[in-house]
Amino acid sequence: MGLSAAFALVMMGGFFTLFSYDLEDVIFSRIVAAEADRPEPGHFPGVTRYDGHSALPPWLAEHLRPGAPPGEYEVSAGSHGHFHVAVRPGADGDRRYFAFDVTRLTSTTDNLKRTAGLLLTSALLALLASALLARLVARRLGRPLERMVEWSQAEGAPPPEDDGGVTEVRALLDALHARDARIQEQLERERRFNRDASHELRTPLAVAQGAVEILELAPPRDAETFDRLRRAVSQMGLLTEGILWLAREPRSEERCDLHRVSRELLALYGHLRRSDSIDLIIESAGEVHAPLPASVARVMMGNLLKNALAYTDAGRIVITLEPSAWILCDTGVGFGRAEPGSESHGIGLSLVERLARHFGWVLTLDASEPRGTRVRLSWRV
Structure with missing residues (x-):
């Protein structure tokens, strides 16, 4: 002025x-x-x-x-x-x-x-x-x-009520109130949908898992088909659990052993290797406990491992455990380098990103040279 x-x-x-x-x-x-x-x-x-x-x-x-x-x-x-x-x-x-x-x-x-x-x-x-x-x-x-x-x-602070008697400030405050209300409504709608959908899926999944456990007592003759059914039911259960966690508030006291989770994932998804020559390796100096429920860790890291298996034809896939990070490196085509039409269109990576944000983790994906992808999930110690 x-x-x-x-x-x-x-x-x-x-x-x-x-x-x-x-x-x-x-x-x-x-x-x-x-x-x-x-x-x-x-x-x-x-x-x-x-x-x-x-x-x-x-x-x-x-x-x-x-x-x-x-x-x-x-x-x-x-x-x-x-x-x-x-x-x-x-x-x-x-x-x-x-x-x-x-x-x-x-x-x-x-x-x-x-x-x-x-x-x-x-x-x-x-x-x-x-x-x-x-x-x-x-x-x-x-x-x-x-x-x-x-x-x-x-x-969670209450909105201010004093506008200083200025019309423009009152209009801005009303617009922010309206925007905040719309955002909260959308978030609540998403939480309600995730909660309801997950609960609705858990009942038939529980029935399917019970049937698989009964069949394991007397395995059918077609062992390969039964094994695929068992793994599919297990994967569906993990996916449902991950979606359900998006509707919950994260609890910091929950922790999981990433070394154990990584071994379980290799055992669960190892059959997806395109070739027996692909080595699956876990590198760790010791136990690593991350601030995350084990079920959520299985969903996040399982989707990343499945993605690496889908795009790696030869070489190796290495899972490295650090005090504040879970790292996966593969020798596949490399992130963002897949042939047009061959990209994955599932909800796996999107679910991993949303779960990482929900629990305050950081997800980074980088293409390696000359081939391969490096994925890093990190958290605050």
């Missing part, structure tokens, strides 16, 4: 200065023109008549062309003064010149010098007033805006 006030003062000062100079020139030009157009000139003091260009003083003649068209001209003759000259046609095609010496009448420059202090004082007062106004506006707008920022950053 201070800059705006200063800019406005400069513009206004410049405008009035130009206006003053232009007004003086118009007045002087009209005076000398009126005198030149009189039937009998010589009635206005200070106007001198010259018949012919040769009659002009040299310091005035050098600023006026001999054949200058009729009209009014402003001439600055240096030390001789400032003149307004009216040119009129004379006898025998010559010109008549009426020179009006306005040196002593020009007052704009002197007035500007006298009023410079007044202009400077006015500018300082305007800047001070704008600073006070800006401070008042900032205090009136800043406090409710700061409370709105604190509310948006705080978890």
Whole structure:
């Protein structure tokens, strides 16, 4: 606001200065023109008549062309003064010149010098007033805006009610309330759907798992088909458990042994290898306990392992356990390098990403050179 006030003062000062100079020139030009157009000139003091260009003083003649068209001209003759000259046609095609010496009448420059202090004082007062106004506006707008920022950053804080009496702030606050309500409604709808869908799936899955356990007592003749059925039911149970966890609040006290989970996953999905030459390796300096329920770890890391098995034709898949990370490296085609039409379109990776965000973990996927993918799931220790 201070800059705006200063800019406005400069513009206004410049405008009035130009206006003053232009007004003086118009007045002087009209005076000398009126005198030149009189039937009998010589009635206005200070106007001198010259018949012919040769009659002009040299310091005035050098600023006026001999054949200058009729009209009014402003001439600055240096030390001789400032003149307004009216040119009129004379006898025998010559010109008549009426020179009006306005040196002593020009007052704009002197007035500007006298009023410079007044202009400077006015500018300082305007800047001070704008600073006070800006401070008042900032205090009136800043406090409710700061409370709105604190509310948006705080978890579960009540929305501010004070809008500072500013219509725009009230409109912004209402818009944020409406947006927050829509977001909460969408989140609750998603949680309710995940909860209901998972509960509805758990009953038939429990029946299927019970049937598989009964069949294991007397395995059918088609062992391969039965084994596929058993693994499919197990995978469906893990997927349902992962979806159900999205509708729950994470509990920090739950932990799991990632070494044990990794061994279970290799045993569960090892049959998905495209070739027996693919080595499945676990590298760990010791036990690693992660802040995550074991069922969720099986879903997240199981989906990542299945993805690696699906895109690795040869080489090896290595699971590395660190104190604050679970890392999977493969020698497959590499993340983002699959042939068009051969990409996986399941919910596996999307579910892993959502579960990682839900529990505060960080998921990173990078393509390795010349081939392969490196996946890292990390958490705060």
